[in-house]
Amino acid sequence: MTLLSVSDLSKTFQTASGPVHAVRDVSFAVDRGECLAVVGESGSGKTTLANMILGILRPSAGTIAFDGAALPARRGPIQRRAIQFVQQNPLSSLNPKRSIGASIRLGLDTYGIGARAARWARVEDTLEEVGLPREMRRRSPAALSGGQRQRVGIARALACEPELVVLDEPTSALDVLVQARVLRLLNDLRARKNLTYVFITHDLAVVRNVADRVAVFRSGELVEIGDTPKIFSAPEHPYTRSLIGAVPVVDDAELQLRNRLAEGT
Numbered sequence: 001m002t003l004l005s006v007s008d009l010s011k012t013f014q015t016a017s018g019p020v021h022a023v024r025d026v027s028f029a030v031d032r033g034e035c036l037a038v039v040g041e042s043g044s045g046k047t048t049l050a051n052m053i054l055g056i057l058r059p060s061a062g063t064i065a066f067d068g069a070a071l072p073a074r075r076g077p078i079q080r081r082a083i084q085f086v087q088q089n090p091l092s093s094l095n096p097k098r099s100i101g102a103s104i105r106l107g108l109d110t111y112g113i114g115a116r117a118a119r120w121a122r123v124e125d126t127l128e129e130v131g132l133p134r135e136m137r138r139r140s141p142a143a144l145s146g147g148q149r150q151r152v153g154i155a156r157a158l159a160c161e162p163e164l165v166v167l168d169e170p171t172s173a174l175d176v177l178v179q180a181r182v183l184r185l186l187n188d189l190r191a192r193k194n195l196t197y198v199f200i201t202h203d204l205a206v207v208r209n210v211a212d213r214v215a216v217f218r219s220g221e222l223v224e225i226g227d228t229p230k231i232f233s234a235p236e237h238p239y240t241r242s243l244i245g246a247v248p249v250v251d252d253a254e255l256q257l258r259n260r261l262a263e264g265t
Contacts, residue, residue, distance in 0.1 A: 003031060004164060005028075009052065023052070035199055037201060038200050050200050085165070086153050132148060146178065166197075213227055
């Protein structure tokens, strides 16, 4: 069942040097429980797309539908609660003057989730869900590691009980080992909670571990979309082949595939 549908979506920014077409006539759908990875180099329109889905930016043209209903330009609390965001830099996204628990509880207070007296317990339960101790709610963001802060960012989104989570480069600031742990956590949470992800990234090596399908963006246009195994084994667009050709390989079979794609065969 389709949860998110994007139809003929465009975003144009007016600048001193003329219009910049950040996203052009993009259409796709995301099923409930699915993870769609949106990949492309910097400036390809990925983050602009994410901001339109979140309601941060208004489209210049086109529509975004959620659970069968078109999303208005000005989102209501029900829609904002249903679509949550995990940002790229967990340190800058957390208020340094608030405790970890206060940052997570903010969404509960904003949307009136649960009884007020039970909200701190809900905060602690959510911390446990992302693999952090309950007592961590009293700490400040500066006292946490990068991986712990990103888990807090995920917990903050989960506390609002969303249906769709938009993740913008959620592992790019982490080292490889911590990155793998966060990806495992995201996969586990999606399976347990039937979450739907739009996963924004430039890293195709990450995509293989989380995404059911891949949408490839270049210069604001959707140039290819398909199931993850097919995109990696038989990409159709030259730009997709070049992206895959830059992915680090782990065995001889992957090396042969990369060489074949580089030759365009």
